[in-house]
Amino acid sequence: MGTLGDFAGLWDPEPGWLNTASYGLPPKPAWDALQAALADWRVGATSWEPWDKSTTRARESFARLVGADAGDVFVGSTVSAALAPIAAALPDGAKVLTDDVEFTSDVFPWQVHADRGVEVVAVPGDELVAAIRPGFDLVAVSAVQSSTGAVLDLAAVVAASKEIGALVVIDASQALGWLPLRVDGVDALVTHTYKWLMSPRGATIGYLSPRLQERCRPSAAGWYAGAEVHDSYYGTRMVLADGARKFDQSPAWFSFVGAAPALELVEQIGVETIHQHNLELANEFRAGLGLPPGDSAIVSTPLPGAQEAFASAGIRAAVRDGKLRASFHIYTTLADVHQALTALKPLL
Template identity: 45%
Template sequence: MLTFDDLRDQFRPRPGHLDAATAGVAPTRMLQALRADLERWGDGGLDVARYEDAVARARAAFASLVGVPASRVAIGGQVSAMAGTVAASLPDGAEVLCVDGDFSSVVFPFLAQGDRLRVRHVPAGDLAAAISPGTGLVAFSLVQSATGQVLDGEGVAAAAAAVGARTLCDLTQAAGWLRVDAGRFDLTVTAAYKWLCAPRGTGFLTVRADAQEMLRPVQAGWYAGDDPWASCYGPEMRLARDARRFDVSPAWQAWLGAAESVGLFAAADAGEVERHARGLADALWTGLGLPGSDGSAIVTLPDPDGTRRAALERAGCRVAGRAGRVRVAFHVWNDRDDVDRALDALTSARTAGSAERR
């Protein structure tokens, strides 16, 4: 087990980095591995076996982190592509229930099917109650990108199971700070470059055994083969029997990095990471004199004209603006000084705004 202090020591961003919800920080262990690999590549020593080992390590680490067997994890690149596989596998006329305002990569793959699928959107808080016997799939992000809201995943999964609907849960804004059980859902998709701090272009699809047959491996390539090096030529197609049949060919250096970063979070105490991130977010809510959210590591505030974001950036905070809100995200590298920095900036912005209105 990696201690929390050892995990924190792997991350050394400038003070005020409050933007893990946009992109993570590269851990030092990953930087060392990638730099060494670039040197080997430059010397003509590119080593495919090393990359394949990295894919296996990243797959196993993610499986451990989200509580499923490695055989239930496929590797991918982008959430939209993985969700697109699910969309292409649904029968004509299937109803897909989505959250109003969810991230486009969870929604567009289904809307792109045009008249073939029926896509319905409901407010996040109404998701479980909106599931009906006619629902074929519930597609949603466990933690909402624009608001930071943590949905009741257990409630959604139970309501879907009660009517025979499948679930597709996006864990991108959750895995890495929030303890999650991917096995609770039929399918999950995760981009690893945010809270898991992996290189962009790495991600994971989990497929529960009883849901595997519903998926058509529309992106099947050589790496989805039962034995990729022995089944990489036609005319026969011999796909892996487990979730690896949905693998895409890995971007080598990206997966070398993912093995290091995801491995760090898998080796740490996930509960300690969650308590730390949630505690800092709660401290900011308290300092602002506002009721907290639902225990999210993400704090968002209305910011239609960008005033709050500008004040935070002037104070040296790296934050994001999303859907008319400013978004502040706390992760392992943040501390109380970051809370105070953000609190001072937001208080100043509020005071300035009050003076202008007078």
């Protein structure tokens, strides 16, 4: 691990980028790797196998970040597609609990099974743990909420779910890369890497517990899910890989070419270091708005006129559910925070 100052030169953002919750900015090693692969692709300089080595690197880096065995990690392209086999494995009449502001990619995969009697119940986030009671088969929720930045009490969710035998499925897309996370007690943890892991869109990685692997059918299995991918191109002979790799979807090569060095850089810097940096800046921003300190790298607050004020000042943030959403990451500086607060000062 190092200090953020040791790595500052790996990004060159235009001042005022406060929107990592929408997409992260690539560090130089990821950008350079992607440009090299694109240059090779343009002229046909290589086969695809060298690009695919990045998929293995990203899988292994993700496993280390969340404390999983790489054999329990699968790759894909989207969170909703990654959740589909889990939803299909639910029994008829199953009951799923989620947050009432949950991102729809974590809701629709269960809801499309309504014709089988699968029911999705949504409650306010601060009531979620108390709502985990007998009758629920699965709890599906984000580690950090996209619209509000609310951080889940994952340990409490796991403990309450274990008491009733419910599965726990976590979307870490707004968390992994700045919030320390482990898969202990979790049945599935899935993340897209294009936000806080600063990768090209198209690289999703997930953990499946051994008990969940046994329950699920790899319904999207193709050649890349084969035990030996080069022997799985043609015909009806199917020998799927062991472990979670049988749930692999054929990877978007260039997305993983960019993802592998980005994930490895997060490891090198250290999530705890990133976490401290992000919270310091987020709380500086909160203080400037007259808000109490928080525990999230995402700040969400109703502030009429904020979007227009930011646009005039060249600040790039987002509005979600009618609220200003600003997000802070490795490459965010104190100057970015003060620039944003200056833009908002007439509204306060």
